[in-house]
Amino acid sequence: MKCAFCNVGSRGDLQPLVALALGFQAKGWDVVVISEERNRALAESFSLSFRAIAGDLAGIVFEEEHAEMLVKGRLLKMIQEMRREMERRKKMSWDQALKDWVETTRDVQLIVSGPLTCNETYSLAEKLGVPWVPVMFGPYFPTREFPNPFVMESNWFSWLNLFSFNFFCWAMWQKQSSETNAFRAELGLEPLLCRRGMLSVVEEKELLMIGAFHEIFIPTQRVPADWKSHMLVRNFLFVPKTPEDSLDLEVQEFLAKSEGTGVIYLGLGSMPAPPKDLMELVRKIVQTLEVKAVLCAGWSGVTNSELEEILVVKSCPHDLLFPKCKVILHHAGVGTCAAALRSGVPSVCLPVLMDQFSNANQLAKLGVAPPSIPFRNVPSSHGAVLEAVRFALESVEMMAKAQEMSRRLEESDGTALCVEKILQTYFE
Structure with a gap:
């Protein structure tokens, strides 16, 4: 039996599906990940x-002009420009991508899809006559x-809360319905005439939908009473823990030398972040608060630091590094939030766009982070960032809350539970 795990975007858009793929592989399934190169x-x-399928919609995030718009505070303009460019690139590769989707899923018996590929993968699953399981990364099911x-x-x-979900899905479907139904026509399928796209399909057919998050990530910190039983929320979907001895030797030596001083982490994942601004921020933090720092350069292109108190790395496994830090400064992407919560270490959130702002607010509501500071404000708000880091370093209550959240996440294996539920639903 072969299962396809599908999504496009950045690492954070795919890693929860990688976790599920590894869970299915452990059960003896032949698994394949399908995404952009x-x-x-x-x-x-x-x-x-x-x-691989054609296209690279996430690649635009890494381009210098959009990073410049971001750091100058022109977030709305950046998003508008990115949307226009993404639409242009999508049109260029769309026909080939659809052909790739058909070819890459031809031999599968189950399709598991992230939110960015639901329209295509649902249609493919319907054509193949195989089960389809959508995965959501946040609490976006109507309530x-x-x-x-x-x-x-x-x-x-x-009623207004419920309307906000239905309206959003309706608006998205207005933009997606024509190209989705054109694809369905090529597959020989009837058009979808529903009002809210995949949301209507999931509700009407009561399809199993996986929520790849813990209930503490829900604004009410519990599963809403009006979510149906086919909406499964157990925990974040983590890949297996990284072996301790796989931590880079340079990082190990830096942490060893930093004992007694305290280390903070700064990284913005896949978000565009101008190198000069990142380095200036981390330099002020280490010099003012007398701590050391690991700067995860990611996209930014920072390669080294003149200060011995700062270690620059291209990437580092969060599950190994975060628990060894005192404070984690990050963009509040879902995956990084999950890793920070599991580490038991307080956060300082510097959200950039989209759901990162609501994710950051949720961490603050949980008591594991001070109020967030939008990254676009950072160049003019170093003082506010310093005070947030200082508070997170010194707050006994915040550390206790962070450790409490960590214990709650360790109580269950979300990946294993979701794998079992999918198999019970469709293959027993």
């Missing part, structure tokens, strides 16, 4: 088979208990 290295680092954070922030009336 950019993500081949991630899949193959876990010794998983990989098949009366809180609003969709992409639509509004304040929790108002129950």
Whole structure:
């Protein structure tokens, strides 16, 4: 039996599916990860088979002009430009990508999909006559208990909360329906005439949907009473823990020399971050607060530091490094939030765009982070960042809350539970 795990985007958009793929592989399944070429290295680092589809929609994030817009505070303009460019690139590679989707899934008996490929993968699963399992990375299934954070922030009336989810899905489907139904026509399938796209399909057919997060990541910190039983929330989907001895020797030596001083982490994942601004921020933190720092350069291109108190790395396994730090400064992407929560270490969130702002607010609500500071404000708000880091370093209550959240996440294996539920639902 072969299962395909599909999504596009950055590492954070694919790693939860890699965790599920490894879980299925442990059960004896033949698994394949399907994504854009950019993500081949991630899949193959876990010794998983990989098949590529055309396109590179996430690549635009790494381009210098968009990073410049970000650091100058022109976030709205950056998002508008990125959307236009993504649409242009999508049109260029769309026909080939659809052909690739058909070819790469031809021999599978199950399709598990991230949110960015649901329309295509559902149609493919329907054509093949195989089960389809969508995976959501945040609490975005309709409820009366809180609003969709992409639509509004304040929790108002129950009917308005519910409307915010339905409206968002309706608006998205208006943009996606024509190309989705054109693809379905090529597959010989009837058009989808639903009002809210995949949300309507999941609700009407009561399809199993995986929520790849713990209930503490829900605004109410519990599963809403109006979520149906086919919406499964157990925990974040973590890949197996990295062996301790695989931590880079340079990092080990830096941490050993830093005992008694305290180490903070700064990294923005796949977000564009101008090197000069990152280095200036981390330099002020180590000099003012008398700590040492690991700067995860990621996309930024920073290669080294003149100060011995700062170690620059291209990447580092979060599950090994985070527990060895005193504070974690990050962009509040879902995957990084999950790793920070599991580490038992307080966060300082510097959100950049999209769901990162609501994720950062949730960490603050949990008591494991001070109020967030948008990254676009950082160049003019070093003082605010320093005070947030200082507070996180010194707050006994925040450390206790962080350790409590870590214990809750360690109580269950979300990946194993979700694998078992998928198998019970469709193969027993």
